[in-house]
Amino acid sequence: xxxxxxxxKGTRDFNPEEVAKRNYIFNTIRKTFxxxxxxxxxxxxxxxxxxxxxxxxxxxxRLIFKILNSGDxxxxxxxxxxxxxxxxxxxxSISEKALRYDLTVPFARYVVQHQxxxxxxxxxxxxxxxxxxxxxxxxxxxxxxxxxxxVVGSDSLWQEVEFIQLYDTVFTxxxxxGVTIKINNRKILSGIAEVIGASDKLIxxxxxxxxxxxxxxxxxxxxxxxxxxxxxxISQLQPLFSLSGSFESQIQTLKSxxxxxxxxxxxxxxxxxxxxxISELGLATATLQLDVTLARGLNYYTGAIFEVAAPENVDMxxxxxxxxxxxxxxxxxxxxxxxxxxxxGLDRIYLVLEALDLFPETISKTIDVLFINFxxxxxxxxxxxxxxxxxKGVNAELYPDAAKMKKQMNHANKRNIPFVVxxxxxxxxxxxxxxxxxxxxxxxxxxxxTLIAEVTA
Amino acid sequence: xxxxxxxxKGTRDFNPEEVAKRNYIFNTIRKTFxxxxxxxxxxxxxxxxxxxxxxxxxxxxRLIFKILNSGDxxxxxxxxxxxxxxxxxxxxSISEKALRYDLTVPFARYVVQHQxxxxxxxxxxxxxxxxxxxxxxxxxxxxxxxxxxxVVGSDSLWQEVEFIQLYDTVFTxxxxxGVTIKINNRKILSGIAEVIGASDKLIxxxxxxxxxxxxxxxxxxxxxxxxxxxxxxISQLQPLFSLSGSFESQIQTLKSxxxxxxxxxxxxxxxxxxxxxISELGLATATLQLDVTLARGLNYYTGAIFEVAAPENVDMxxxxxxxxxxxxxxxxxxxxxxxxxxxxGLDRIYLVLEALDLFPETISKTIDVLFINFxxxxxxxxxxxxxxxxxKGVNAELYPDAAKMKKQMNHANKRNIPFVVxxxxxxxxxxxxxxxxxxxxxxxxxxxxTLIAEVTA
Numbered sequence: 001x002x003x004x005x006x007x008x009k010g011t012r013d014f015n016p017e018e019v020a021k022r023n024y025i026f027n028t029i030r031k032t033f034x035x036x037x038x039x040x041x042x043x044x045x046x047x048x049x050x051x052x053x054x055x056x057x058x059x060x061x062r063l064i065f066k067i068l069n070s071g072d073x074x075x076x077x078x079x080x081x082x083x084x085x086x087x088x089x090x091x092x093s094i095s096e097k098a099l100r101y102d103l104t105v106p107f108a109r110y111v112v113q114h115q116x117x118x119x120x121x122x123x124x125x126x127x128x129x130x131x132x133x134x135x136x137x138x139x140x141x142x143x144x145x146x147x148x149x150x151v152v153g154s155d156s157l158w159q160e161v162e163f164i165q166l167y168d169t170v171f172t173x174x175x176x177x178g179v180t181i182k183i184n185n186r187k188i189l190s191g192i193a194e195v196i197g198a199s200d201k202l203i204x205x206x207x208x209x210x211x212x213x214x215x216x217x218x219x220x221x222x223x224x225x226x227x228x229x230x231x232x233x234i235s236q237l238q239p240l241f242s243l244s245g246s247f248e249s250q251i252q253t254l255k256s257x258x259x260x261x262x263x264x265x266x267x268x269x270x271x272x273x274x275x276x277x278i279s280e281l282g283l284a285t286a287t288l289q290l291d292v293t294l295a296r297g298l299n300y301y302t303g304a305i306f307e308v309a310a311p312e313n314v315d316m317x318x319x320x321x322x323x324x325x326x327x328x329x330x331x332x333x334x335x336x337x338x339x340x341x342x343x344x345g346l347d348r349i350y351l352v353l354e355a356l357d358l359f360p361e362t363i364s365k366t367i368d369v370l371f372i373n374f375x376x377x378x379x380x381x382x383x384x385x386x387x388x389x390x391x392k393g394v395n396a397e398l399y400p401d402a403a404k405m406k407k408q409m410n411h412a413n414k415r416n417i418p419f420v421v422x423x424x425x426x427x428x429x430x431x432x433x434x435x436x437x438x439x440x441x442x443x444x445x446x447x448x449x450t451l452i453a454e455v456t457a
Numbered sequence: 458x459x460x461x462x463x464x465x466k467g468t469r470d471f472n473p474e475e476v477a478k479r480n481y482i483f484n485t486i487r488k489t490f491x492x493x494x495x496x497x498x499x500x501x502x503x504x505x506x507x508x509x510x511x512x513x514x515x516x517x518x519r520l521i522f523k524i525l526n527s528g529d530x531x532x533x534x535x536x537x538x539x540x541x542x543x544x545x546x547x548x549x550s551i552s553e554k555a556l557r558y559d560l561t562v563p564f565a566r567y568v569v570q571h572q573x574x575x576x577x578x579x580x581x582x583x584x585x586x587x588x589x590x591x592x593x594x595x596x597x598x599x600x601x602x603x604x605x606x607x608v609v610g611s612d613s614l615w616q617e618v619e620f621i622q623l624y625d626t627v628f629t630x631x632x633x634x635g636v637t638i639k640i641n642n643r644k645i646l647s648g649i650a651e652v653i654g655a656s657d658k659l660i661x662x663x664x665x666x667x668x669x670x671x672x673x674x675x676x677x678x679x680x681x682x683x684x685x686x687x688x689x690x691i692s693q694l695q696p697l698f699s700l701s702g703s704f705e706s707q708i709q710t711l712k713s714x715x716x717x718x719x720x721x722x723x724x725x726x727x728x729x730x731x732x733x734x735i736s737e738l739g740l741a742t743a744t745l746q747l748d749v750t751l752a753r754g755l756n757y758y759t760g761a762i763f764e765v766a767a768p769e770n771v772d773m774x775x776x777x778x779x780x781x782x783x784x785x786x787x788x789x790x791x792x793x794x795x796x797x798x799x800x801x802g803l804d805r806i807y808l809v810l811e812a813l814d815l816f817p818e819t820i821s822k823t824i825d826v827l828f829i830n831f832x833x834x835x836x837x838x839x840x841x842x843x844x845x846x847x848x849k850g851v852n853a854e855l856y857p858d859a860a861k862m863k864k865q866m867n868h869a870n871k872r873n874i875p876f877v878v879x880x881x882x883x884x885x886x887x888x889x890x891x892x893x894x895x896x897x898x899x900x901x902x903x904x905x906x907t908l909i910a911e912v913t914a
Contacts (some may be wrong), residue, residue, distance in 0.1 A: 007501050011502075012501065013501070014499040015574065016497055035850060035852050035853065039473035041470065042476055043471075045556075063527075066524070087530050091525065096465070129502060131502070143503075155858075158830075281837070332462045333461070373615075384737075393492060397493065398619075
């Protein structure tokens, strides 16, 4: 059965170097989540289908991977759907489970299911893979990790402040300087729509405004017109199109635009609170920037909206995002549970660090030291030293076979192993180890203590 | 849409304490894998169905979770199977992917697919979840983690020696003393079957022998008879039934039984090599024990067979196992790739550590210090201190709302937070922090430096 093995499209194998680099990012994020008081939870890879279906829109439903029921699943299949070969109608009768599509809906389900065990406000983080049957393309996969932190059970704006600090802390720790943390507020967008008489066209309005960067002012206006927003309304937006400058000066412009919208003024108040706190607390390497065109999943967010842009010298788009939602758990029957959360885009952060050569060199090293194997006696002598090295946390191994010296040295070279130890008769008699530094080529006979000291230096 | 949310049977949510405890085990195993020279790989959660199907026997095929194709999957469905409502026959035409059933077959697939990038011998570890549509029961789940380490590309027995050391190192690090590492060898079992003239009944023979502990000598003999093993053959087994004592004395008995089997003698030689090396190297807390009844997945293993038993005071069965297989990658067309590997049973190890109260107290702590929130000015003052605490690695948070003092203190109590900091007008003026030790109840006004020192002590 000589099949040529492969993996499903949109999925990936990760080799040791890639795993090490990914873990470097995960560990940095995880450590920061913890110092900010977030605690980890994990949820199953698959959920009951009715937990997931209908939560992400029609497109989302389509992209959810469904798991076929086990056993004689056709015995319970929908007869009519079978007859009509209606795949869509059949699915729910032959599939009860589906793979997690994101971490937010499972988190909402978790909060409702475990509400009696949870002490509110509840700050949780979750780092797990999700699956989407999306068309794979560069940087988009069918299996990928999400790294989420959320707080539920408090509508305090200090959470928003802390999430901005958290982004700054993580990217600073990753040595990725110059990220921009963009912020907006759903209430600003609603307020503007209200002011221009387009409250009923909020989505059309924001979808068009969101494109300002890409298609420019004229086309945005055109699109708004085509969606039925009045010319008079659009003309009121003029100050928006040229909005720039500092957080404070943008706020001043918004104040004039939104003077007659209570909701808009609330949004301004929230933004000012956050901006003032961040100014007082300071950011290490990131910049906070008001971006009134930022909408993201607007239907979802009710207050702050965040998005993090990679440094300007990398063409990558957003590497994180989030916002406040005021009814996360409502879909599972638990009302009035305000929440706010952010997410890190692992794959894109990986690409950015790779592009800017920011991965520390040490993380992709293989082992510290390889012992050459000359035969049974030498191997046993070596394993006694290796045991002590491992107890000191050194990654050490014995070449398993008494192969030719050259083969073993080649193995060390190919794997970039920094130290090789050679133990022959003479070394065993003297209780010494010939330690070869593979970078410099230098070789010396040393005691076990010196050996340990040198490879851990 | 007030549905009562739940999760699929056989799956689990993990709360923060459970995640912390699981990670404690994972991290201990991972760290040991690394010092032994193993490197991590990761493979996709789902594989192409033909990678998995047919690799685990009929029962395995049945237990593999299949993923329904996306879109109009019925358009490519097998017409005949549909008409006859033959679920089994239909599956391959509506499902191309399946969830990973173990880590071994994906590893074999990885080695073959990436053979040009891999430097042999290749020592890899892999810690990822697997899924089985098994009937859930106590300690058996439909989603669970496997922690595997394997070496391929060498038939050196030093690998077996090192795996025994590795088990000993991990369980010692977990403070789980007194585990028994049982070892056997497929060649011993084949040799015995040969000697008693039952080479063609090797599986029946070993399945029966494997039950010696549970059903006793007489029933084992009965079962062997019923499977067609001759009375004369069974009588030759008599020394086996009373086999006990030290590794060496058991080996002596085996030598007399297997004197006429070349394969059996090879097995003895391998066991002796391993026993001698382990005697020389020593084990910290585990015991190596020869167990000729040990078979595990016999069809699979070709040399050493391992199984780890929990300490005698815990009723748990095996907490790890493995062995040597000489043709792992043959299923994917790559011949003569010898391998040997072991696995840790995370869920059972968890239960054992829980039963023996061996989890370190520190791992389930929540945060180190909570700052009480009295309002905007106080919160901002507190966040400046919190920022510095976090930079020192302290897990610190501000209660998000300026709620009643009592509510905030209750929150700290319920979450078992060891320190609470109270900042009011007086503290701000004096640039001091009222630090309350929640265990002792002691409270003192301290500087930021002292605060940091006390909560990190």
